[in-house]
Structures are given as C-alpha cells and as structure tokens.
Amino acid sequence: MMRQMKMFFLVGVLGLVVAAPASADWLFGVKTGPMVIDSNGYSDTTNTGVVVGYEIGAVVADLALEAEFTTSTSDGKSESQNVSQNVSLDTQALYLAFRTAGPFYFKAKAGYVNEDLKVGNTSYSDTGLSYGVGLGLGLGLAQLELELTTIDTDIVFISVGAQF
Numbered sequence: 001m002m003r004q005m006k007m008f009f010l011v012g013v014l015g016l017v018v019a020a021p022a023s024a025d026w027l028f029g030v031k032t033g034p035m036v037i038d039s040n041g042y043s044d045t046t047n048t049g050v051v052v053g054y055e056i057g058a059v060v061a062d063l064a065l066e067a068e069f070t071t072s073t074s075d076g077k078s079e080s081q082n083v084s085q086n087v088s089l090d091t092q093a094l095y096l097a098f099r100t101a102g103p104f105y106f107k108a109k110a111g112y113v114n115e116d117l118k119v120g121n122t123s124y125s126d127t128g129l130s131y132g133v134g135l136g137l138g139l140g141l142a143q144l145e146l147e148l149t150t151i152d153t154d155i156v157f158i159s160v161g162a163q164f
Contacts, residue, residue, distance in 0.1 A: 027053045027064065029163025031147070035089050037076065038154040042119075045089050046074035051163060053097070064097045066109065070157070078119050085120030091151060093130055107134040107145060115151055126152060 029051040034044045049070030056063050072088035095111030113130035116123060132149030142164050149157040 025055050025057070027051070027055050027066075027163050029053075029143075029145075029161050031068075031070070031145075031159040031161030032073070033157060033159035035070075035072070035076075035151070036156045036158060037087070037089070038156070041079045042087055043076040043078075045072040045076040045087060047071060047089065047091070047157065047159075048073045049091070049159075051161070053163075060101055062099045062101070064099070066095045066097050066111075068093045068095065086118075088118045089155070090116045090118075091157075095130070095132075099136065103138045105136045105138065107136055107147065108132070109134075109149070113151055115155070128152065132157075 030049070031051060032046065032048040035047050036044050047070040049068060051066055051068045053064045053066035069092050071090045076087035078085045078087050091113055093111055093113040095109040097107060097109040100106045108131075110129070110131040112127070114125070114127045116125050118124075130149060130151055132147050134145050134147035136143050136145040142162055145159075145161050145163065147157070147159050147161070149159065151157055
C-alpha cells in the first residue's frame with residue numbers, strides 16, 4: 001500500500017510540475033496536535049508530522065497537492081479488561097487542498113490516507129478517504145493553520161501548524 005501512495009504522490013507532483021503556471025510554489029510545513037480516538041477505553045495520542053506540497057496560485061484561491069506524514073509523539077492508553085496498553089497512530093496521506101485568498105483564509109482538503117494503529121503488540125492498518133477544514137493566517141512567508149481532519153470514522157486530528 002505504501003508503494004501505491006508513493007506512486008500516486010510522484011505522479012501527482014510530476015503532473016503539477018509539468019502543467020503548473022509560473023505562480024506555482026513548493027511548500028513545507030510542520031504540525032502537531034491530538035488524535036482524538038472515539039473508541040471505548042482509548043485515550044488520545046499526540047501526533048506530530050510534516051507536510052510537503054506543491055501549490056498553484058489561481059485568481060481567487062490556491063490549489064495544492066499535499067503529502068502529510070504524522071507519527072505519535074505521545075502515546076495514548078487502552079484500558080480493556082483491566083489491562084493497560086500503549087496506543088500509537090501513524091498516518092500517511094495525500095490531499096488536494098483549497099485555500100482562499102487573503103491574509104486570513106479558509107482551507108478545505110480531501111484525499112487518501114493510510115493509518116497504522118498500534119495497541120500494545122497488535123497492529124491495525126486501514127486505508128480510505130480523509131477530509132478536513134481549517135483556518136489560516138498568512139504572516140509574510142509563513143502561514144499558521146488550525147485544522148480539523150477526519151482520518152477515520154472514529155479518529156479526528158486537531159492540529160496546529162506552520163508552513164513555509
């Protein structure tokens with residue numbers, strides 16, 4: 001599955017590079033926040049990640065192809081049958097993002113995510129659609145963003161990040 005994600009990302013980026021207007025630009029960013037897991041007995045993890053993307057400036061908005069990779073930097077806990085186990089979650093995603101113009105902007109994104117949930121010594125992996133919304137503030141060359149991203153039906157990533 002990871003090979004397919006890499007191939008989709010490579011094909012998408014190459015397609016944007018070939019067809020991109022002169023106002024296109026690379027973006028790099030970092031983000032962190034809680035992965036809210038809405039399952040009985042699980043506590044939330046804290047994830048940190050990086051974003052690499054290619055942005056195309058349009059007249060009233062920007063479109064970007066973004067690859068996002070996060071990993072748990074603070075494990076959660078699972079309390080099932082009186083046994084406590086660590087919970088961690090890693091994600092790899094490819095999104096098409098839309099940002100409105102202006103120093104204060106709105107962001108919407110949708111794409112494909114691969115998630116790896118580890119509870120104790122047991123791993124679960126799943127792939128599927130992911131989407132999110134956010135608000136941002138442009139500060140010169142940097143942008144600060146607050147996002148809410150649905151990773152799975154029972155997992156939501158609330159993140160704050162910066163990109164350049």
